[in-house]
Amino acid sequence: MKLDVKLILAGSALMAGAALALAAPAAENWENHCAKCHGADGKGQTKAGKKLNVKDYTDAKVQAEMKDADMNKATAEGVVDKNGKERMKAYKDELSAEEIKELTAYIRKFKS
Ligand code: HEC
Structure with missing residues (x-):
């Protein structure tokens, strides 16, 4: 299972090619595991995020x-x-x- 996910990630990274050359694996992990609740932008304004009342990671105060x-x-x-x-x-x-x-470290970068 774990291996499958790695293979898929490796495959999509290859396909994405140069366009995503700057995207770190953390960005993919965030998208795959965390964005559902915390939001792709870290604000937590997703359906699940609102329900769970997750913090807004773009808020400097929250970050601090x-x-x-x-x-x-x-x-x-x-x-x-x-x-x-x-x-x-x-x-x-x-x-x-x-x-x-x-x-x-990826979450830290949401801070605006
Ligand atoms: C099912 C929804 C859900 C998913 C998926 C999820 N989280 Fe959370 N997360 C929460 C909730 C709820 C809290 C507690 C409330 C808060 O701190 O915003 C939380 C808290 C956190 C905190 C605690 C921050 C602190 O106060 O110290 C971190 C860090 C965090 N999540 C990172 C992640 C990362 C990284 C992933 C993906 C690997 C992830 N979360 C996936 C719901 C989720």
Whole structure:
């Protein structure tokens, strides 16, 4: 499964060719795993994002309140509410620690 995804990504990267030469793997991971809730633009204004009331990552104040270590941890281990109910799932089985760090850096770039 994991291998399949990698192959598909490799394939689409080849097809996209020069046009997407600047796109980092983090951008693809974001699109595939995170954009549904957090939005392609990081604002969280998607149907699921609005329902879950996710933060706006283009907001400098929101960015200032987050620490890289907590962001890595949230992506790796997921986010639960105060009653222990899952708000965001854990991604450590699907994404490597390196990919998770790159996603945190990617989120930082949404800041306007
Ligand atoms: C099912 C919807 C959903 C998906 C998919 C999702 N998230 Fe989240 N995420 C949430 C919710 C809900 C929260 C908690 C509310 C908040 O902090 O905005 C959250 C919180 C976070 C935080 C915590 C920020 C902090 O306050 O420290 C980070 C970082 C994050 N998500 C990154 C990601 C990344 C990276 C992905 C993709 C690998 C992802 N999310 C996928 C719903 C989602």
